[in-house]
Amino acid sequence: MATKKLGKQTVKFDHPPVIIATATTVGPKEGEGPLSSYFDTILSDDLYGEKSWELAESKMLRETVKTAVQKANKNITDMEYMLSGDLLNQLMSASFAARDLGIPFFGLYGACSTMTESLSLGAMLIDGGYATHLVAVTSSHFSSAERQFRFPLELGNQRPLTAQWTVTGAGAAILASYGQGPRITHVTTGKVIDLGIKDANNMGAAMAPAASDTITMHFQDTGFTPESYDLIVTGDLGAIGKEITEEMVYDQGYNITKVYEDCGLMIFDNKAQDTHAGGSGCGCSASVFCGYIYKQMLEKKLNRVLLISTGALLSTTSAQQGQTIPGIAHAVTITNHI
Amino acid sequence: MATKKLGKQTVKFDHPPVIIATATTVGPKEGEGPLSSYFDTILSDDLYGEKSWELAESKMLRETVKTAVQKANKNITDMEYMLSGDLLNQLMSASFAARDLGIPFFGLYGACSTMTESLSLGAMLIDGGYATHLVAVTSSHFSSAERQFRFPLELGNQRPLTAQWTVTGAGAAILASYGQGPRITHVTTGKVIDLGIKDANNMGAAMAPAASDTITMHFQDTGFTPESYDLIVTGDLGAIGKEITEEMVYDQGYNITKVYEDCGLMIFDNKAQDTHAGGSGCGCSASVFCGYIYKQMLEKKLNRVLLISTGALLSTTSAQQGQTIPGIAHAVTITNHI
Incomplete structure (x- = not known):
């Protein structure tokens, strides 16, 4: 069971x-x-x-x-x-x-x-x-x-x-299974969500509904609130997707604004580096989490983090066939104190 | 632990x-x-x-x-x-x-x-x-x-x-987690094995070393022998890959010939249907297992099966770059009696 x-x-x-x-x-x-x-x-x-x-x-x-x-x-x-x-x-x-x-x-x-x-x-x-x-x-x-x-x-x-x-x-x-370091206590597995975005140059908007759905489900399933976390961080929604996610999660009754960041916005200085809407890719949340966030946790500057990597299930085949871009997001709770 | x-x-x-x-x-x-x-x-x-x-x-x-x-x-x-x-x-x-x-x-x-x-x-x-x-x-x-x-x-x-x-x-x-039907008792997870095959039209040979490695590891890890099984069945090695696998496993000290079949050879009548070396694809072992084998198990005609789906990690990108085709195989024991 x-x-x-x-x-x-x-x-x-x-x-x-x-x-x-x-x-x-x-x-x-x-x-x-x-x-x-x-x-x-x-x-x-x-x-x-x-x-x-x-x-x-x-x-x-x-x-x-x-x-x-x-x-x-x-x-x-x-x-x-x-x-x-x-x-x-x-x-x-x-x-x-x-x-x-x-x-x-x-x-x-x-x-x-x-x-x-x-x-x-x-x-x-x-x-x-x-x-x-x-x-x-x-x-x-x-x-x-x-x-x-x-x-x-x-x-x-x-x-x-x-x-x-x-x-x-x-x-x-x-x-x-044993040792020193932050621990993974909860996992919320995402559903594939597709609100009809077709633009391969606007992945943030394609992924935001999946991020919002998973974050909201995580709160509902666990009873946690935005206040439970020092940091809620999405994978790589970038500027546009982050804003949409904040609004969609707010509409579900949770205000995450105070603790919410996005790896795609953290990894580059968008103005100086001309990266437009921000970073993306599997390596974005992977390197920001395994680099910056993990080290902040070891130094106890962050103690409880909800990491939500976000994926746009874009295929050139599906795009050429006029299909939309489905999105998915999985959330993981990482904490110093259980 | x-x-x-x-x-x-x-x-x-x-x-x-x-x-x-x-x-x-x-x-x-x-x-x-x-x-x-x-x-x-x-x-x-x-x-x-x-x-x-x-x-x-x-x-x-x-x-x-x-x-x-x-x-x-x-x-x-x-x-x-x-x-x-x-x-x-x-x-x-x-x-x-x-x-x-x-x-x-x-x-x-x-x-x-x-x-x-x-x-x-x-x-x-x-x-x-x-x-x-x-x-x-x-x-x-x-x-x-x-x-x-x-x-x-x-x-x-x-x-x-x-x-x-x-x-x-x-x-x-x-x-x-409960109910009636055959049960999965063991899982042997495969490593990626690559003996240097580059021919995308000879996938059986590319996958056979991975199949052989996983079958051998399964016997070594569990203490089972070919006699432990009513059927040992690979995913889709076809005629060429099946023969190579039999030989490679034999070289490791196990004779599987008596109980060994391959889904790629079972699904088509190769002579009548002109399918050359046999069937392949994720759907091959999936449909043969979920169709024929599962029903044979329900009817107790087979009681203990080792299913080893086999994958050729072929990418057009890697092929165009002159790379070889790595293979992988995972084995699962399915049984009527525990």
Whole structure:
């Protein structure tokens, strides 16, 4: 029986898994942003010594896992599962990294929501007694994402102001059944929500209804309120999606404004860096969480965080067929004190 | 702690989840094959009344879930999670089906291994106490897969004899924490294995090393032998991959020949239907398991089955960059008697 279930979409862990270490790798542009000092590795060249951006992204993901495992004082062979995905077709980054690392692998696809999908399932695998240590990791890469989803960079297309900038970054978290660190206590799994947005250059608006739905469900299922949290942070809605989410959650009776931020707005200085509506991509919430937020939690500057990575399930095939962009968001509660 | 772990890659459930119902939908060609009488719905036209094959595939997946839920005497709202994926970029079939069904959704990508990925994680979610009922479902569609991975059908390309025929089919299994039906007792999660195959028309050979690795690990972790099973069945290795797997597993000290079959060889009459090396696709092991095998288990003609869906993590991007095709396979033990 679902003894760990709260309400319709949330689980509460009996033995909340510990995030014993994290690691991050980001690209040059992210390294020039306001969170620069929180990343482990900042690339000077986004090709990272590889022949293609896709291989560079896979290397980022692989090396980030290695760094995280090292920071946790563990070996790669201690990792019982790797839960991972990225934005590329057939999870090219994650699949190739998993091959090189040799860790039993569950490939996940939730677009930019993949970091909380991996943390959600990872936490269930630890609390459920299936693993003592595992790694949850995702990545994205501006250049590989642009040519897959929009236009080859060589075309030099102009980007509308609603467009978001896919983060070149990877974030890995080592989850364990015991040890020191912030713990994952609750997981609220999202539904796919689609209010009809078709513009691949306005992903924030496509994802906001899913974020709002999951945040509201989380409050309803758990009885928590915005006051329960030091920080409520969405994955990568950017300026436009963040505003829509605030309003939609407010309409459901919760005012999150005081504690609400968005990773896509945190990672870049939008004015100085010309990133339009903000950052996006699996690597956005992954690197902001595994870098900035995790370290703020270790320093007790943040004690209770609700992380909601948000994904736009955009496919070039569906777009070419005139279909809309469904969105999804998964929420995870991370806390210093249980 | 990993109290439910056996050896390196296997878990054994404390409360083995029950598969209380399954459902299948297949295309016209599959409906003419030897397993015809085991499928719930056989389409007369693989467009299924939709404007595109991709939308038809999504409808297959959605309707198969509805049929399975109905056969389980449950409502869609009783399903606490939908674990699903398909072969299409960004899981177009699964994402759109999840949107229409409104079930909290974990998107999975394991190529043709997705059925056992969804059964593996689904079983962990049930046994772990996170859900009472959920649905594990995958699909593939010959026409949508061909144009995404190889050539537009309109080109009329010839297919080499090593090529496999992507099954047009969907299979859904309802997992529950209690009830009547075969139970999932063990899960062995695969590693990504790559022995250097680059030919997208020889997927069986690309996947065989992963299948062999997972089957061998399963025996080593559990202490089971080929004699422990009435049937050991791989996902869709086809004629070539099946032979390689038999040999590779034999080299590891296990002779599986007497009980070993492959879903890709079972679903078509290869000689009469001209399907070359056999069937493939997420829908292959999904429809053969949820159709033929599940019903054989209900009738006690099979009592203990090891299902190993096998995936070739082929991406057009990686292929165009001269990369090899990594493979993965996950094994699930399903039994009538615990």
